[in-house]
Amino acid sequence: MKRDLSIEGCLFRPSSIAVVGASAEVNKHSGLIQHYLRRHGYAGAIYPVNPRHREVQGEPAFPTVLDIGRHIDHAFITLPTSAVLEAVIQCGEAGIPCATILASGYAESGADGRVKQRQLIETARSYGTRLLGPNSLGLINLTDRVALSVSEVLSLPSLRSGRYSVISQSGGMMGALLSHGDARGIGFSKLVSTGNEADIGVGEIGEFLVDDPHTDVILLFLETIRNPDRMEAMVRRAHRAGKPVVAFSTARSRLGEELAVAHTGALAGGGAVMTAFLRDIGVVRVNVLEALLDIAPLLQGRRPPPAGGVSVVTTTGGGGALVVDCLSGLGVDVLAPSEKSRSQLKVRGIEVGESALVDVTLAGTNAETYGAVLQELLSASHTQAVVAVVGASSQFRPDRAVEPILAAKQASTAQALAVFLTPAADQSMELLRRHGIAVFRSPEACADAIKAYLEWQTPRSPAPPSVDLHATQALLQKIADDQLSSEDANGLLDTLGIPRAPTVLLPPSLDAWTDEQLDALRYPVVAKISAPNLVHKTELGAVALGIQTVEQLRSASRDILQRLARVRPDILVKGIEVQPMEQGLIEILIGYRDDPQVGPIIAVGLGGVLAELHRDVAISLAPVDQRTARAMLRRVRGMATILGFRNLPRGDVEALISAICKLSSLAVLRDRPILEAEINPFIVRAEGQGAIAVDILARRS
């Protein structure tokens, strides 16, 4: 093996490996590394390191890595947590460029572990040693026969190599994916368990795989996002190289999400944020685990498609209806053949109806009918993908069932093709896979893959700021408070160019109200408490609407102040804010947040408690341009009321889009001084009549 001293070389193709903590017991992690390396044909040098043995599994052993006296490309440290730091120091002293750490008990286990992990990484950095892990099961390079992992899946007698690579934050799931791939006859190029990613993470490994001539598709099993910038750069690079990146993530549900204090926080939970991040950077996102293994042929050689639907052709009515139902349930448009397609087929003597499901029936299971229909659908222009469903023939006459599909696919590649077989039909599945056709054994995985393909986006373009931010930057330099005062928050809106309702702040003592202040008011007005950090003002009874006179204003303000003093005596009241009562069609919430996981995001939804209960909010990475902001509005169900629904008047959508873009441009401020900013409500009036921010809360980073 020729030495390659790049990190990528030392990780994936080390010509020599030290196994630190090596043991003779092949049913222990410490014994498995050496055992698996040799079992799967590793051709380089292995140096077991163990001070208590002179020989381990037939190779001479060394007391420490410093005693080996040769160049070592990679050290796999199988020692318990307490002994790892010392081993890393020795690897550093020995000039080993790269080490994998199996032990757990680091950042994943709490505060103490975080301290230990920081020590570890600082030590390694001081020597220039790069780390995989800790809490990593290692990596498996099947192209070059480097099975450098303790994953029990390496108990398999032999491993197939292939052209998919896997990066998994969970070591167990790396093994599970390899195991299920093996059972399907799917081989892999590289598989990496990244563990805690103290140093080397998904982004960097991904970059190696983009450059790897043996990898066509990159599959990710994610639990979190640790380095969003690098990950985004990697996916952008993969996009340029024509290598699809597909992800499955376990962080989709509410459980485990921290209870968010801020309003936006509650709306934009971790799962929704990760979804927005992955979509916007151009990752294909699957939500059914086995689709991660089966989707690749659907994507290979393709680019993110324009918006569109899918057509479905079947030999079996029940199975076809099943797939249509799954697709439709996921919100995918299942479309009937176009008139053009129907007439072209009619010329060939084939009648297909106007149903969304094209059922050629059992009698049509042949090249003349099924093949012709499929070929026509694959070359049609009104859909982006086709699902071909095959019934019992796929189990008992695989050649006959598969042949028309292969022929049609060869004749037309305009659209993506997915096949769902209703029975257990391993032979047909294998045949189709061998010919590069995506095939699914469950209707749910098939529908999920189609949806994932149709929702695949080109990586976002680094959007230019839509406004001049000098004034905003200057304003923020002058603000010291974490929580911006009402005046400063209003100033923020002004510098961004977002229209807002004029506000008069009356002091908390009613006796101190001046005639000048009161004369400035235009009734009807709204009065609300001014108190930093106070959210849910309406529910607390700290807002009074429709005030017509100064007497009503005094009485309502007195009520509010008394009520708040009773229920929230902890709150520091700055006064009563009075604004003209703004009327519009709808109240919107626009929230900006510098998310700790993925960076700046912008969220838009309807204001009010109902929208929150429905979690009806669209999230994108910030900044957004007008096109993206417009697409966000279509993702909010309740927004339909102002986009042209029944006879309801249309809202001033352009004014709303403009405000979304402007607020999102906080993401491009130097040093990103704003942590969170929420306009709620943002009142949208009828088309052409503008929109206006009524309230804003903002916090510095």
Added chain:
Amino acid sequence: MKRDLSIEGCLFRPSSIAVVGASAEVNKHSGLIQHYLRRHGYAGAIYPVNPRHREVQGEPAFPTVLDIGRHIDHAFITLPTSAVLEAVIQCGEAGIPCATILASGYAESGADGRVKQRQLIETARSYGTRLLGPNSLGLINLTDRVALSVSEVLSLPSLRSGRYSVISQSGGMMGALLSHGDARGIGFSKLVSTGNEADIGVGEIGEFLVDDPHTDVILLFLETIRNPDRMEAMVRRAHRAGKPVVAFSTARSRLGEELAVAHTGALAGGGAVMTAFLRDIGVVRVNVLEALLDIAPLLQGRRPPPAGGVSVVTTTGGGGALVVDCLSGLGVDVLAPSEKSRSQLKVRGIEVGESALVDVTLAGTNAETYGAVLQELLSASHTQAVVAVVGASSQFRPDRAVEPILAAKQASTAQALAVFLTPAADQSMELLRRHGIAVFRSPEACADAIKAYLEWQTPRSPAPPSVDLHATQALLQKIADDQLSSEDANGLLDTLGIPRAPTVLLPPSLDAWTDEQLDALRYPVVAKISAPNLVHKTELGAVALGIQTVEQLRSASRDILQRLARVRPDILVKGIEVQPMEQGLIEILIGYRDDPQVGPIIAVGLGGVLAELHRDVAISLAPVDQRTARAMLRRVRGMATILGFRNLPRGDVEALISAICKLSSLAVLRDRPILEAEINPFIVRAEGQGAIAVDILARRS
């Protein structure tokens, strides 16, 4: 074979079968019946019927069934559609008690087909011949070796018998389920393709299976509901016999649902209605296809559980998190071990944390740890089910991986147990299945099965009417119109005892308004058009709110009448309805419908366009009792605002529940004279202050 002349005997255990349209070609449907019957060991007499042959597949053939001259228990008619009716007549003449019809082109194909199907069934009835189909692939009885079907799955060399039975409206999916079961080592007792169910349907077949000593669980693959009463009776009987009935349905999404004209129709689409029906009659409902095959051991020997959550124990963090995420995403409560469980385990030296996921890690994959934790969780009282996740060991050391699960299951059966294996681990799956433990190969199927179990309901009790319906019945006898007038609809509310806002109907000509009418009004009032059949009044601008004076009333009424004359000149205007402006916390929609598919249902949701966009509505079979109505409210997300959310005031939930029950009692009126009745809005005031119906639309059947 002893003759059993019951329908059940002639269907499942015929001692003699006529194959009408028999052929020698075993790759045609007409040849397959005989071929498959013999291949799978049918021991009775087979009589091929074909006028063109004297012998078919080694058996003497007859020109017609009338020429056979022996008792025939069952005729399988493989003839083309055009020849079927004649064959049924001959079967009738020959006194054959039961026939299966393969041909399609009947009710499923449109109006002509419906006529043909009616002829067919009337003819058969006139002879007392019972029919399976048309459009049926037949049935497979593996207990008694009667493979009476053309399903290609019978090409399998041999078939395993087992204790699950399948009723499938799709013939193709009957075969697919048998195929997938076979690949898993799961055997079946009986499988029936019911096709169009012109005569024998799911309910009747199910009754046979409830009585079948070889069937423990009944699995349904449904496309629609044809005889809801019989199906309900069957499931009730199965419940008494302790045989779970599980269903998967393809009619879940919007596609294919008719565009409903009525408001309630749009809210209560076909999928939601079927879901309500299956739940309320006591069917276990799965939504992932393979869960239909794998769920049975989770249910066997169990009854619908009380409300509760699930605990999850794992040897592999990634796989455990995966299942937790799937469960939580489905809204299932994943609960940490109770304090009691934690302290009991501590006594045995096992520390488990307060996380919802109990991760014993790879090191704990043994009876002492994994087994002990699992046993403790299985006997805990704060959850209803446990998911055990096992990693790589399940693939490579099945005995070791499975043993603690078997032991724990033997020690405690208090809770339902599901196992998810992360790798491809066929041996472990087989071992677990053999011991009656539910095991899943995908996290989605596992989570779906747990959810299905936790949502399993006892069949609804035939609820007594909650009100005296004599007055309602008397009122309806006097009404002739299809669409009830405002007065009659209000009268309906009055006889049901549902409070409503007093209404004054002013004539459409403003000059005709009398002082007496105007003096009766208490301002502020609401004015709206009175026009039968007019829905979406607000969107049409046909409602004016907050009218303070008679002048305002005149002007608003004039506006409404002019606008309507312009935009909907087709509408017959009866006048202007004036009501006091009712104030409350929330506007609710309560809808009753005699659904064409499942019979009377009651729906409740928030009023307004947003609730409709979110399809946030709860549906139950009507009538409902207070307990069921209360449960419905918890299923409406937006209802949270009046059930005690943050500091929002609670609504008068009891008044709402009372109205739901009363409206639902329309279902028990003699002859069910009401087709549809919708109260919208029903305004709910604060707790203790009642609730009131503001508008009602009703239609006769």
